Amino acid sequence: MKNSFTEENYLKAIYKLSERDELVTTTDIATMLDIRAATVTDMLKKLAVKKLIRYERYKGLSLTEKGRAIGVKIIRKHRLWELFLVQKMKFRWDEVHEIAEQLEHIQSDELINRLDEMLGFPKADPHGDPIPDKNGVFGKTRTIPLSQVKPKVVSVVAGVIENSNTFLQYLDKIGIAIGDKITIHAIEAYDQSHRISVNQGKEVFISESVAKNILVVGK
Amino acid sequence: MKNSFTEENYLKAIYKLSERDELVTTTDIATMLDIRAATVTDMLKKLAVKKLIRYERYKGLSLTEKGRAIGVKIIRKHRLWELFLVQKMKFRWDEVHEIAEQLEHIQSDELINRLDEMLGFPKADPHGDPIPDKNGVFGKTRTIPLSQVKPKVVSVVAGVIENSNTFLQYLDKIGIAIGDKITIHAIEAYDQSHRISVNQGKEVFISESVAKNILVVGK
DNA sequence: TAAAATTGTTAGATAAGTCTAAATATTATG
């Protein structure tokens, strides 16, 4: 058990890529981790030896159960820490990612389970991304972009698609956060911009692209 | 800024050793970190290049201001995290060291300062060790071993000297924790064992060596 | 104070994780 950070980061990246596509490629991983493909190839061999992935030269790879479990666990820890930072330490949701990148590698099942409990066994992190339970199982709350909600229907913000700091800060500025109730009053025909209100408050305008990037709980 | 863990651990160890003796030796560090002296020598050269220590071959070393600042900061983080784990996450004081060894390397001044605030700017960790403030300054609460307190005087537990898990668990078992008020009722002449009460409660016996290892606030 | 013991350093090796450059598969295209 040496510096398990690197290995954990690979497995997390591979898990995330697996969500889109079962078969993951060397280049995808290299891109996500911002390292060279040659480096990835080396690591893949090591992960395969440890039975964390199934890997065949030139053929892509997939996670084994063991590998998946580690990947999911890192994601669980990352998201619980993010929520902790926002709810208990009063950070804004656009400030927590980097710190959680570090905290996700802390080894202590006991700690992470107590954190889970302290936060009330939450289902989603401050960005709306789902948090798996201690067995690695994701509850399945369906979310849809705000842009697909009909006018006059009240919906609840569950997360975002675009996850950049600038976008999150923008939402912060116009006063939209997870859990807020949004009502669409009208959609401008010429540019599809939305006139909405947040928690029955005063109305604000958001562009179509913003509406597409806000996730709300679907029915 | 690569894997700063190792460097931080050296500086923390050197700082702790400096507290006893300004001039620190290669072997002391090797012993504390449980690595070979040859390895330490290599690292000392690197730390000297970075101006974190003053080092001369065969002559021992001392921390520069820069090096001291890092060492103290790691200690501050370690102790704040320990207190957090005990006070907020309900761990026992003998369970927190290992987790804090990991958490002390999390890089975020903002986080550590908020933790400090959340805990009420504490002066000592769950073992009674002093916590430096954000400028690296230690408040100076004088502590003395319980064995030096006179009978009938009420004193407050501030920490321990011996820091082993077995000792901490023993204290836990007989019901002694930081902040408890202890009164010595009598000291047996033949073996110096102490008959004491905790928080005005029922009396317990502790051996002389235990009394020597409990620190109380001195006047 | 000279020999013995201890402490510290140097030299050379290893493992992890990364790189670049070159070679080889696979996939796409004219």
Added chain:
DNA sequence: CATAATATTTAGACTTATCTAACAATTTTA
């Protein structure tokens, strides 16, 4: 379908942190 483009792997090198073995300096002690 042959070749060009792209993706992947191999080979060789570097850095960090560690080790062991051998050597050197310092300290202790007889």
